[in-house]
Amino acid sequence: MRAYAVNSFTEPLVEIEGADPQPKGTEVVVEVSRCGVCHTDLHLQDGYYDIGGGKRLNLADRGIKPPLVMGHEVLGRLAAKGPDAPIADSEVGKSFLVFPWIGCGECEVCKRGQENLCAKPGSLGVFRSGGYATHCVVPHPRYLVDVTGVDPSIAATYACSGLTAYSALRKLDIDKENDLLLLMGFGGVGMSGLQVAQGLGYRKIAVAEIDAAKRELALKHGASFVVDPRDAGATAVLAEAGGLAGAIDFVGAKATAEFAIAALRKGGIYIAVGLFGGDITLPLPPLVQRAITVRGSYVGNLVELKQLIELVRTNKIAPLPVESLEFAAVNEALDRLRTGKVQGRLVLAREI
Numbered sequence: 619m620r621a622y623a624v625n626s627f628t629e630p631l632v633e634i635e636g637a638d639p640q641p642k643g644t645e646v647v648v649e650v651s652r653c654g655v656c657h658t659d660l661h662l663q664d665g666y667y668d669i670g671g672g673k674r675l676n677l678a679d680r681g682i683k684p685p686l687v688m689g690h691e692v693l694g695r696l697a698a699k700g701p702d703a704p705i706a707d708s709e710v711g712k713s714f715l716v717f718p719w720i721g722c723g724e725c726e727v728c729k730r731g732q733e734n735l736c737a738k739p740g741s742l743g744v745f746r747s748g749g750y751a752t753h754c755v756v757p758h759p760r761y762l763v764d765v766t767g768v769d770p771s772i773a774a775t776y777a778c779s780g781l782t783a784y785s786a787l788r789k790l791d792i793d794k795e796n797d798l799l800l801l802m803g804f805g806g807v808g809m810s811g812l813q814v815a816q817g818l819g820y821r822k823i824a825v826a827e828i829d830a831a832k833r834e835l836a837l838k839h840g841a842s843f844v845v846d847p848r849d850a851g852a853t854a855v856l857a858e859a860g861g862l863a864g865a866i867d868f869v870g871a872k873a874t875a876e877f878a879i880a881a882l883r884k885g886g887i888y889i890a891v892g893l894f895g896g897d898i899t900l901p902l903p904p905l906v907q908r909a910i911t912v913r914g915s916y917v918g919n920l921v922e923l924k925q926l927i928e929l930v931r932t933n934k935i936a937p938l939p940v941e942s943l944e945f946a947a948v949n950e951a952l953d954r955l956r957t958g959k960v961q962g963r964l965v966l967a968r969e970i
């Protein structure tokens with residue numbers, strides 16, 4: 619097998635070669651044909667998250683150490699199964715989307731189906747080798763999701779960007795017909811957010827974005843209206859549109875969080891999803907008096923991914939614009955993502 623790995627943090631990925639993996643126990647091996655490139659990979663490549671105040675959350679302290687094969691939007695052909703893998707032989711050779719947010723599988727959180735919140739995560743492309751490779755080992759076939767009939771490049775993006783948006787939207791408790799929903803940031807996940815929100819039936823969806831070209835794109839994709847959060851009048855525009863009931867922050871920066879939390883109407887909810895980094899000060903009396911909710915949402919669980927694929931299958935969700943690149947162009951893809959000049963999602967693709 620061949621893979622592209624982070625050999626030392628901050629450096630470009632390097633190609634590595636090894637023997638094809640042989641599945642043990644319940645493991646299955648997927649021959650990778652698509653792998654989406656995600657903003658999270660930039661943090662993994664850098665080796666840290668910015669947690670504000672000049673402080674860093676170092677990945678090495680969380681047990682993430684090079685060499686690291688990233689890539690968590692993995693789709694491919696089931697190539698081999700371990701002796702104890704509970705999946706029919708007839709499934710070998712078929713294509714599947716891989717659920718990457720794998721936990722220990724044994725704790726109460728995992729047993730409740732919230733593996734993405736397990737205290738001992740084993741996520742693909744983060745804590746174990748992911749899809750920037752010809753082959754990817756998956757610990758159990760239950761993580762394989764049937765996406766027959768869905769374009770493989772688009773299907774790959776549902777494992778992270780689609781699922782992250784879907785799971786965050788499910789945490790909102792607002793009136794889909796009448797309440798105003800604000801999506802902050804219109805990168806790949808933000809765009810997924812708009813499409814999934816429309817698919818779920820939200821009718822009043824505003825998008826806040828500092829890049830004029832991305833604001834245009836948001837309007838083209840069905841946003842009710844757009845704002846530049848740096849405009850002095852942006853908060854007033856939201857208030858005039860009925861007040862902000864819910865905000866999903868796909869950026870997760872100090873400026874976006876402060877803007878959205880300040881703009882919430884009483885009883886509103888702010889959900890942080892993006893990992894840009896930074897910190898905020900949250901005065902407590904207004905939190906109480908305005909009865910607002912401030913919470914985070916991290917990727918999503920396996921049931922949510924299957925629900926999302928079902929929505930896609932019933933044509934409720936418009937496909938995300940994806941641009942395909944060769945696997946060998948992975949460093950170029952990461953660099954382009956770093957400069958923020960990507961509209962939609964980049965997906966590495968190979969025919970197998």
Ligand SMILES: [Zn+2]
Pocket residue numbers: 656657658690778779
């Ligand atoms: Zn991701």
Ligand SMILES: [Zn+2]
Pocket residue numbers: 721722723724725726727728733736737738
């Ligand atoms: Zn667990």
